[in-house]
Amino acid sequence: MNPGRALVIGGSLGGLFAGLFLRKMGWDTEIFERATETLASRGAGIVTYPELWNVIAAAGLPADDNKGVDVLGRITLDGAGRVVGSLDFPQTMTSWESLFALLRGAWPDQRYHLCRELVDIQEDRDAVTAIFADGTKATGDLLVAADGFRSAVRGCRFDNARPLYAGYVAWRALVPEADLPADAHAALFDHFAFCLPEDEQVIGYPVAGEGHDLRPGHRRYNLGWYRRARDPDQLFDLLTDNSGFTHSMSIPPTLIRPDIIAEMRDRAAYSLAPALAAVIRVARMPFFQPIYELEVPKMVKGRVALLGDAAYVARPHVGAGVVKAGLDAEALATALATQPDIDAALDQYHADRAPAGRRMVARGRYLGAYMQGGWTTDEEWRVANLRHTAEAVMAETGLLNF
Numbered sequence: 001m002n003p004g005r006a007l008v009i010g011g012s013l014g015g016l017f018a019g020l021f022l023r024k025m026g027w028d029t030e031i032f033e034r035a036t037e038t039l040a041s042r043g044a045g046i047v048t049y050p051e052l053w054n055v056i057a058a059a060g061l062p063a064d065d066n067k068g069v070d071v072l073g074r075i076t077l078d079g080a081g082r083v084v085g086s087l088d089f090p091q092t093m094t095s096w097e098s099l100f101a102l103l104r105g106a107w108p109d110q111r112y113h114l115c116r117e118l119v120d121i122q123e124d125r126d127a128v129t130a131i132f133a134d135g136t137k138a139t140g141d142l143l144v145a146a147d148g149f150r151s152a153v154r155g156c157r158f159d160n161a162r163p164l165y166a167g168y169v170a171w172r173a174l175v176p177e178a179d180l181p182a183d184a185h186a187a188l189f190d191h192f193a194f195c196l197p198e199d200e201q202v203i204g205y206p207v208a209g210e211g212h213d214l215r216p217g218h219r220r221y222n223l224g225w226y227r228r229a230r231d232p233d234q235l236f237d238l239l240t241d242n243s244g245f246t247h248s249m250s251i252p253p254t255l256i257r258p259d260i261i262a263e264m265r266d267r268a269a270y271s272l273a274p275a276l277a278a279v280i281r282v283a284r285m286p287f288f289q290p291i292y293e294l295e296v297p298k299m300v301k302g303r304v305a306l307l308g309d310a311a312y313v314a315r316p317h318v319g320a321g322v323v324k325a326g327l328d329a330e331a332l333a334t335a336l337a338t339q340p341d342i343d344a345a346l347d348q349y350h351a352d353r354a355p356a357g358r359r360m361v362a363r364g365r366y367l368g369a370y371m372q373g374g375w376t377t378d379e380e381w382r383v384a385n386l387r388h389t390a391e392a393v394m395a396e397t398g399l400l401n402f
Ligand SMILES: Cc1cc2nc3c(=O)[nH]c(=O)nc-3n(C[C@H](O)[C@H](O)[C@H](O)COP(=O)(O)OP(=O)(O)OC[C@H]3O[C@@H](n4cnc5c(N)ncnc54)[C@H](O)[C@@H]3O)c2cc1C
Pocket: 009, 010, 011, 012, 013, 014, 015, 032, 033, 034, 035, 039, 044, 045, 046, 047, 116, 117, 118, 119, 146, 147, 148, 149, 151, 152, 153, 170, 224, 289, 307, 308, 309, 310, 316, 319, 320, 321, 322, 323, 325
């Protein structure tokens, strides 16, 4: 079909991929983001592999040799800090912030609108209109929902899918390299490290420093610690701030109660390898994210397409959310370029990408089963725990091809 006008809701990685691929196919595209200021300060590590760089190149970005921090391979540490497993597996680690800067730098400011929170959608045979909280509207031929796992677009137009809590949370810390004690630095900085306390998993790896700084001494260490919080009262408590307000689904890092953080730090000192516990000890603002998964029955409806986390969220052990968003965007743009009309293009997009989304969700559930608990039989427990070994986590975490 001929290129038309596209409205992309959400200006994070998925939205930027959508904008870049649609623009490449000649679509007149604008991105609308609800945040009031640039998103660049959200920090967390992203494991990379060739497919991610391939989709970034396909979006039209030039190849860059300074992709991130290289590690030699994977190691597993026990609670005493002994290396109990290793895997020769060189990889490059980057950060959300570095990827965002890369994609955002390729997108024109005049087509990226901050402070535009979508609150409603109107649609007829010929057009779709986004209505924003500030009363403004934008009309196009296609609306792409790249507004994340709590998607407002999905809420307006696809009423039958909600994120499902997995029963555990990810504590996250991002620590300047210079803050790490020398022994922790020596134990950790060259590898993708794992530690496997009972029912839990810790991962850690180096990433670029602020402003994609790759100079030794200026990088950062990224840690994720998956801890069970299956009981609804436990999650409720974690999400309750000092004022007694309980946040729904997630809590801003600055509002996590000090006693919750203190308990987490104490537990780290007791149960994690000393080098990983040191990362938690020096982290200035550790925060947690409850782990959710999401599957939609259909990625498209009328003139609306869901993309990235708005459509499918796999537990993070798969480590493929960003590349999935990029591949969704590429498939959508290709379908629009090759099909005769919007209906046929969106049907093709759903047929191309829904199986990959479902596969990733299933994979995340399989890898994370031992962390969630709640088994009804010994056999379920046994099968879930087959993935809770050094060999399994090192061979299976953060891989696109499975
Ligand atoms: C603990 C953890 C670790 C992870 N590790 C990895 C990893 O190693 N590798 C990897 O590939 N992925 C990883 N992921 C997943 C990855 O972060 C996501 O899959 C990816 O960021 C998806 O991006 P998105 O653009 O679809 O959604 P989001 O990044 O959630 O962006 C949605 C955007 O939409 C905006 N928005 C929301 N509502 C509205 C509205 N109403 N109007 C306008 N704008 C709106 C939001 O402000 C936001 O900017 C991890 C996730 C977690 C939780």
